[in-house]
Amino acid sequence: MSTQTKTLTKKEALFEYLVRLADDRLILGHRLSEWCGHGPILEEDIALANVALDYIGHAASLYEYAVEIEGEDRHRDDLVYFRNDVEFKNLKLTELPKGDFGFTIARQFLFASFSYFLYTELSEVEDEQFAGMVKKHLKEVKYHLRHSREWVLRLGDGTEESHERIQDSIDDVWTYVGELFYQDEVDEILQEHNLAADTETFKEEWKELVVDTLEEATLEVPDFDQFMVEGSRQGLHTEHLGHLLAEMQHLRRSYPDGNWQ
Amino acid sequence: MTATKSTYNKEDIWELISEVTDPEIPVLTIVDLGIARDVEYKDGTFVIRITPTYSGCPAMQAIEKEIEKKLRLNGIDNFEIKTDFSETWTTDWMTEDAKKRLKEYGIAPPGKTEKVDNFLKSLESSGDHVPCPYCDSENTEIQSEFGSTACKAQYYCRDCNEPFEHFKCI
Numbered sequence: 172m173s174t175q176t177k178t179l180t181k182k183e184a185l186f187e188y189l190v191r192l193a194d195d196r197l198i199l200g201h202r203l204s205e206w207c208g209h210g211p212i213l214e215e216d217i218a219l220a221n222v223a224l225d226y227i228g229h230a231a232s233l234y235e236y237a238v239e240i241e242g243e244d245r246h247r248d249d250l251v252y253f254r255n256d257v258e259f260k261n262l263k264l265t266e267l268p269k270g271d272f273g274f275t276i277a278r279q280f281l282f283a284s285f286s287y288f289l290y291t292e293l294s295e296v297e298d299e300q301f302a303g304m305v306k307k308h309l310k311e312v313k314y315h316l317r318h319s320r321e322w323v324l325r326l327g328d329g330t331e332e333s334h335e336r337i338q339d340s341i342d343d344v345w346t347y348v349g350e351l352f353y354q355d356e357v358d359e360i361l362q363e364h365n366l367a368a369d370t371e372t373f374k375e376e377w378k379e380l381v382v383d384t385l386e387e388a389t390l391e392v393p394d395f396d397q398f399m400v401e402g403s404r405q406g407l408h409t410e411h412l413g414h415l416l417a418e419m420q421h422l423r424r425s426y427p428d429g430n431w432q
Numbered sequence: 433m434t435a436t437k438s439t440y441n442k443e444d445i446w447e448l449i450s451e452v453t454d455p456e457i458p459v460l461t462i463v464d465l466g467i468a469r470d471v472e473y474k475d476g477t478f479v480i481r482i483t484p485t486y487s488g489c490p491a492m493q494a495i496e497k498e499i500e501k502k503l504r505l506n507g508i509d510n511f512e513i514k515t516d517f518s519e520t521w522t523t524d525w526m527t528e529d530a531k532k533r534l535k536e537y538g539i540a541p542p543g544k545t546e547k548v549d550n551f552l553k554s555l556e557s558s559g560d561h562v563p564c565p566y567c568d569s570e571n572t573e574i575q576s577e578f579g580s581t582a583c584k585a586q587y588y589c590r591d592c593n594e595p596f597e598h599f600k601c602i
Contacts, residue, residue, distance in 0.1 A: 200488075214586065218578035225582065228488025232517035287551075303518030307487055310520070310602045317555055318577055380552060 175418040186241050187260070188367055189301075190250065191357070191404060193233035194261035197251060198412070199282065200226030201419055202269050211272050218318060219275070224309045232304045252423035256413045257406040264347035266402075270340065273326055273333070277317035277340035282342065285351045286312045288377050292368035301366070319383055327388025338390050346390040349399025357404075440508060444470040445478050448502050455494045456581045459537040462495055466525030469516065478511040483519045486582035500580075523601050534599060540565045540587065542601035562598045564589035 175180035179187070210216025234247035264282065269275050290309040296302050326337040352370040361367030378395060385392045401407075423429070438447035449471075450463040462468045462482070469481040480499060484492050496513050503511055523542035526534075531541035540562050548554050563570050576586045577600075584597040 214576035214578070217580070218576055221578040221582055224488035225486060226488070226491065227486070228486065232487060235517065300518045303520060304487075306520040307517070311486060313551060314577055314600075320555060 172236055179356060179360055181360060181364060181366075182240060184357045185366060186237050187357045188361055189233050189237035189240065191260045193230040193250070194228040194259050195265050195282075196233070197230035198259070198261040198415065199265040199278075200224070200230060201415060202265065202267075203275070205269050206275065215272070218263065221246065222279070222315050222318070225308075225315070229304075229308045229311075232308075236304065238299060246265055248423070252420045256408050256416055259408065259412060259416070260404050260406060261408075261412075262347070262403045263351050263400055263409050264344065264350065264408060266415060267344070267347065268411055270343075271336060273336035274340040274344065276322045276326060277337060277344050280323045280384070281344065281348050281351075283312060283315040283319050284384075285348075285377055285381050287316050288373035289368055289370065292373065295365075296366040296367065312359075323384055323389045323390075327385070327390040334389065337388070341385065341390060345393040346398060346400055349395075350401060350403055353401070353404055355404065436542070440478075440506075442478060445480065445503070445508070445511070446473045448508075449480060449499050451496065452498045452502055455491050455498070457534070458540070459533045459535070460526075460530050462499075464527055464533075466521060466529035467495065468499075469519065470601050476510055480511060480513045482513060482515050483516045483521050485521050487517070489582055491581070521602075523599065535565045538565055538596060539584065540596060540598040542599045545601050550556060564586055564592060564594065565596055566594050567592040 199328050200223045203226065204341040206216060206219040208216065210219055220355070230251075231247060234250050238245045238247050238250065264278065267274075267278065287309070290305050290312055293305040294302055294309055296305070323337065328334070354370055358367050358369070362369055377414055382392050434463070443462075445465075446468075449468050450461055452462050454460050454462060454465055454467070457465075465485065467482050467485060469483055470591065476562050477494045482492070482495065482499075492515065496515075499513055503509075523544055524545055534541045543562075561570060562572055562574075564572050564587075567589060570590055571590045572587050573590060574585060575588050575595070579586045579597050583600055585600050586595065588595050
């Protein structure tokens, strides 16, 4: 149930929408970057670091556009380094610790498959700049989906241990995936102007891709109607986000005007 | 005050930045790659528009610095570099000559991008056929979709036993 009483303007809604998208990608990108130097094999170390870079690049362009829309002369980095955990609107799914390789892959697959459908919709929005950047991101998201899907198949249909670990990961992360489809006033306002995707339109297709992949990987598909966590878009987070931000923001906050020269 | 009126025109600026090479693939210039998009002259300033190949490409900052260096060394100060995120970069912008130099350098060049009607179906196939840049054999296999830079994938040639990189076709 919505407790919001104030109606947002279109501009405020677009700013919020862009920040939500950017926060998801920044936080997940940061999480993935923790694999750099720790990947199970060299190729995967490189692959995960590449995906992390893509996400941070997506976040950079989304924040850039958000501050332009806001028009208050903020720099995109201000949003990254000078907001506290309750001001971040990323999904809890993205902030969970990286876990083992199985957990990282399970989350990647669920997020990338969702992003694929989301971005396909978003590339049609009536805003040239927004649609343009999304089209670029979509090309990269396709690689992320191909990569994570192949690993789900390989781990699920691999050894007894890899099967068990990826199944546990899917089960553990499941309660966080319902929120991917969360929509509120922000989405509704923008949908009226064809500036946002309606996640309901591709929910069934997404489920089908997830079910087909998990089944092919000989994995059990958890219940889509089970309890799902909520509240991320209102700034409610797990304890993990604060720790992540402490590491990510520490240097910038210690030397706010520092510059690489 | 120094004379700000430049005798350069935007074609000269384009000429100069055409000499800037990609820091990660030094046989190609930023014009070959389609990273440099255009130069406009607005209110006494040359606006150079560049676009990243991949959104998170870490070479972009280095490229900006190189452009800056090139222009300042030629006595040009009235310029601005604008990164445009809204253009969808594609390997189709790469010239044939650039592809040839890439191959000589040992990187398998990108083919033509194909319009995939059903991406989800294509997930089940194993990707592009990429000939080896050393021996031209088609008997190659993909090792990883990701390589030493965002734009490359890793392949292996089963005939000459050389690992090689492929500039991904996007």
